[in-house]
Amino acid sequence: METQELHRGRLIDHLQLVVRDLAASKAFYTAILPPLGVPLGGEGKDYFWFDELFVSSADSDAAVGKLTGRHHLAFQARDRAAVEAFHKTALAHGGTDNGAPGERPYHPGYYAAFVLDPDGNNIEAVFHGEAKRSAPSVKVTF
Template sequence: MLDHVGLNVTDLERAQAFYDAALAPLGLSVLRTVTTPDVSLRGYGEGMKPFFWLHQGGESTLGAHVAFAAPDRATVDAFHAAALAAGGRDNGAPGLRPHYHPNYYGAFVRDPDGHNVEAVCHSAP
């Protein structure tokens, strides 16, 4: 089981603006901010526990893929629309991906650093 995941980004403020908008439909927001002379972090989650971290300080992570669970297909659609409106690039419109399984409904966007970010619902409508 995963506890958390982090992405290195080239511009934390730009990345935060994107993820604030893209993750809002999923109910996720910044829960923790850490700033030291060497590193800046933003931790997203819900409740009290951040589990998705943005990190500026060092080289950008390349080619990462992160998938966020969505409670229903409408939330996947809302994530995709919000991410595109926030400057993301389409990497797969909302829809079924039956090659994964019959009810796999996902949407993919590229964030400002080129990471592949997905929202997915595994339930039937």
């Protein structure tokens, strides 16, 4: 099936990963997300977050004492260079290669890289190719 149209926006409000080793996960995500333009949002003794990604230890009140299973998360990248920087940085900070940067067959221009984080989650950075956006991001103000 050929993709005719893609919609990007606030489809997901937030994701939570409950991890075995919070320090290892924090070191990993603190290294890989800034090359994609995503800064650390905040942290506490048993959690941290980046925008819509919330990561906590099993003893966090939000975790109910259970680890999450293996997930696939994909972060948008602004260009191919950001995908490559993400992959290189992830490997240098505890990630395991799960697909080097390159074109994928999902649709023309789909350029991505995949790594496994310290808990085995499949983390992707993807650049969908040159496109015109109506805005660089959605801004929600409460």
